[in-house]
Amino acid sequence: MTRLIVCSWFACAAWATAQDEEPVQKPLPLEAQLFSERDPALFADLLKRAATQKLPKLTVVEARFLFHVDQRDDAAIARLTPELEALEKTFVPEQSQIFSQKEDFAAVVQYAKSLQALEANDTAAFKKHITEAFWLSPQQAAAFAPHIDALRLEQAMKTAKVDLTRPLRPLVGQEAVTPAQLLAMKQAPAIMFHFWSPWSREVELSMPDFVATSQALAKGNIPVVSVLISSDDDVLGDAREMKNQSASQASGAWVLDYEKQSFTSLFRIKELPTMVLVNPAGKVLFNGSPVDTRFWDELSLLAPAIERPDK
Numbered sequence: 001m002t003r004l005i006v007c008s009w010f011a012c013a014a015w016a017t018a019q020d021e022e023p024v025q026k027p028l029p030l031e032a033q034l035f036s037e038r039d040p041a042l043f044a045d046l047l048k049r050a051a052t053q054k055l056p057k058l059t060v061v062e063a064r065f066l067f068h069v070d071q072r073d074d075a076a077i078a079r080l081t082p083e084l085e086a087l088e089k090t091f092v093p094e095q096s097q098i099f100s101q102k103e104d105f106a107a108v109v110q111y112a113k114s115l116q117a118l119e120a121n122d123t124a125a126f127k128k129h130i131t132e133a134f135w136l137s138p139q140q141a142a143a144f145a146p147h148i149d150a151l152r153l154e155q156a157m158k159t160a161k162v163d164l165t166r167p168l169r170p171l172v173g174q175e176a177v178t179p180a181q182l183l184a185m186k187q188a189p190a191i192m193f194h195f196w197s198p199w200s201r202e203v204e205l206s207m208p209d210f211v212a213t214s215q216a217l218a219k220g221n222i223p224v225v226s227v228l229i230s231s232d233d234d235v236l237g238d239a240r241e242m243k244n245q246s247a248s249q250a251s252g253a254w255v256l257d258y259e260k261q262s263f264t265s266l267f268r269i270k271e272l273p274t275m276v277l278v279n280p281a282g283k284v285l286f287n288g289s290p291v292d293t294r295f296w297d298e299l300s301l302l303a304p305a306i307e308r309p310d311k
Contacts, residue, residue: 030055031097034063043067058087062098065108074147078116084109107137111144118151126151153268153287160266162282164191171228171239171254182223182253183280189302190285192217193263193276194226194252198238200272206290207246210273212309213290214251220303224252229264229272231256277302 110133117125164179
């Protein structure tokens, strides 16, 4: 039996055969194409072919599930809940392309139901279903945990209040200013904090994107503050070098985080780079990755003239 071996919902999926492998040059069977295709238009065409050839419902739904996971489309996974629940009643591991245990499939059902609860802003139901998913399939903890972290961050940011009158510590010998002053100078609808470190590989790779983003925000009169999360001597030297070499064209102020009551702690920064948008009242409007579409959605509401650089 040809079977899809899934290492992790977010990590890897590879086809393997129990017998002889087919030559590489031969076209992949439809099932293999369904589980490997990630172009939305091509995947939609494959689903049409699957309906014509009457592939098993379980195979098609599993392929759709993995596709949505790969696309990080939580809303689409939530919409799969009724179909997953219906299949759970008759699930047989031998008929599955990816799950070797009934508990693993049951965990997927609970996972989808937890995302459905998030869509409905039902925190109690989310906690119930995500806990059950952990219990059924603890090896998939890496898939479940980010949703818990995201919910906790969202809840914390609802009550976070930023003191915009505290002077910012300059990275280089420039005069200290406050976020409130930067907002007032541009009569800006918000200020963006960019958290970074020269020792982060992700920051290094994304620095050209940050430079372009900062320039786009400058055109929209939104001030940018790049916050170095550590002020150790070794980090400071590398930070100044990266700023001068890789980010010399970036717009905005470059500052050090506070040693006490830091921005890093207030905003619960865990990954770099992270962008945080704050309005003039000190309320957090966005906290997350710069590639998150919500970041640009929020910016478009604040300053419709801003254009995303990669478009």
